[in-house]
Amino acid sequence: MLITITAKIKLVPSQEQIDLLQQTVQTYCEGCNWVSSVVFDMDHVIQTSLHQLTYRTLRSAFGLRSQMAQSVMKTVMARYKSMRTSRQIRSKVVFKRPKYDLVWNRDYSLVQGKFSVNTLQGRVKVPFESKGMEKYFNGSWSFGTAKLVSNHGKWYLHIPMTKEIEPASEHDIRQVVGIDLGVNFLAVSYDSNGTTTFVKGRPAKDRRRHYQQLRKQLQQNEPSLHAND
Numbered sequence: 001m002l003i004t005i006t007a008k009i010k011l012v013p014s015q016e017q018i019d020l021l022q023q024t025v026q027t028y029c030e031g032c033n034w035v036s037s038v039v040f041d042m043d044h045v046i047q048t049s050l051h052q053l054t055y056r057t058l059r060s061a062f063g064l065r066s067q068m069a070q071s072v073m074k075t076v077m078a079r080y081k082s083m084r085t086s087r088q089i090r091s092k093v094v095f096k097r098p099k100y101d102l103v104w105n106r107d108y109s110l111v112q113g114k115f116s117v118n119t120l121q122g123r124v125k126v127p128f129e130s131k132g133m134e135k136y137f138n139g140s141w142s143f144g145t146a147k148l149v150s151n152h153g154k155w156y157l158h159i160p161m162t163k164e165i166e167p168a169s170e171h172d173i174r175q176v177v178g179i180d181l182g183v184n185f186l187a188v189s190y191d192s193n194g195t196t197t198f199v200k201g202r203p204a205k206d207r208r209r210h211y212q213q214l215r216k217q218l219q220q221n222e223p224s225l226h227a228n229d
Contacts, residue, residue: 001167011155012127024119025098031062031072032095040092075101100148
């Protein structure tokens with residue numbers, strides 16, 4: 001049995017590496033939007049014809065390396081395919097937040113305890129925070145296509161990791177309990193025995209309302225209290 005989780009690895013790049021990563025993801029995003037325009041203007045596009053239409057421009061006009069150009073095409077095609085599969089109204093796919101898809105052992109890898117990431121200027125070895133992530137690097141997990149993203153000035157690799165585990169037998173399963181949190185009912189639990197339990201939220205709502213009113217009164221009285229000082 002295979003399980004897949006997405007590990008969020010925080011990178012610790014130098015300022016020079018930050019500038020290079022930013023340039024790379026921005027150019028990658030611009031390339032995706034241009035290819036998206038090409039795909040949208042055509043009724044039907046297959047991978048081979050898209051390669052003929054866009055590869056040279058991605059390489060020359062955008063300055064993308066060969067593997068990046070191929071990745072851009074696959075990223076765009078995947079988004080349109082997902083739209084078609086979910087039967088959404090056909091519209092032009094727009095890539096707003098710069099991201100960069102990296103294939104394991106082609107665009108990124110682990111070298112001497114650092115992530116080697118392919119950029120517009122070649123590979124850079126970027127340190128990362130490994131604390132709490134040790135279990136993912138013990139050799140039992142396989143790495144998938146990652147996304148390089150920036151969030152509030154911090155850089156991350158979102159890596160899908162897959163591992164094979166032993167399936168649970170019926171004897172290993174004791175009881176399953178589901179809990180739904182809410183307002184009118186703070187919690188509603190349901191277990192595999194068919195028992196449903198409701199935790200009413202009325203007392204908590206009344207107490208919250210009481211303290212909100214009390215807080216409002218105290219804030220209104222605050223100027224007069226200062227005036228008497």
